[in-house]
Amino acid sequence: MSRLLYISLFLAALGATPAHAQTTAPANVGVKTALKDGAFRRQGTMMRIQSGKISRLTAPLKLTNGTIVHPDGRIVGKNGTQQLPNGRAINMQGDIVGLSDDMLTADAIQQLDEMVTGYKGTTIAMPNAVPADAAKALARLERKAALVQQFTEKLAERTAQAVPVSEEATRINAELSALEARQKP
Incomplete structure (x- = not known):
């Protein structure tokens, strides 16, 4: 939007109309200029x-x-x-x-922009709740993740029983356990 148009609309709202402020903008209908x-x-x-x-x-x-x-x-x-x-x-x-650029509130600038250009901006709607079908799918996914975790633990136990444990493997497992214990809060 041209700066001259903003200035003209602003001055019109103040009750002053400069001689050069002739515009083809629509009349100031229903626009409340907030300062x-x-x-x-x-x-x-x-x-x-x-x-x-x-x-x-x-x-x-x-x-x-x-x-x-x-x-x-x-x-x-x-x-x-x-x-x-x-x-x-x-x-x-x-x-x-x-005066004409920086003393208008954001709402007034948006109102004037809508009046002159017709553009109302972009509105993004965020849902407040997760749809029921998405919640069910999420619950199934969480249950599958828990089962995979249990399966991994069982495989680790069977592997430990099937493979003979050497002194080096025992030392490495102890170091891993100590690291894991430090990671937990």
Whole structure:
């Protein structure tokens, strides 16, 4: 989606329509533009965004990082004082960001994208339970694995009885048993 279209839709939601913001996008029907908390400067006036509502900034605003934003546009932080330029915003973490790009919530961006492109994204549904036939097949497989394990143990016992045991084989079996004992928690 073009950046101009996002900016135009955003400014329309704020109630400002620049002269160059003529688009062929559908009307803003049913789209609720949600904004992140913070402040921005528009035409020299500092505005506050709180819970998605825009109002004039009339008192200093303290951000989570300790930075203070004043109604005249001054930003006082640990790195000194600076002036917030027109069209820029500052989020509650103290980052100076683009108003039209970075102050929309993820839901608002998705809504605008759906409105303009018609694309609703990809939804992946994960089943909450295993189907009954898959559970039965899994139980059969687990039972077969247990029987194979028992069969392997019986074969090992018969092999040990059929093959004469030498001193070397006894020593190797003892080492294997000691290793196996260390592996168990």
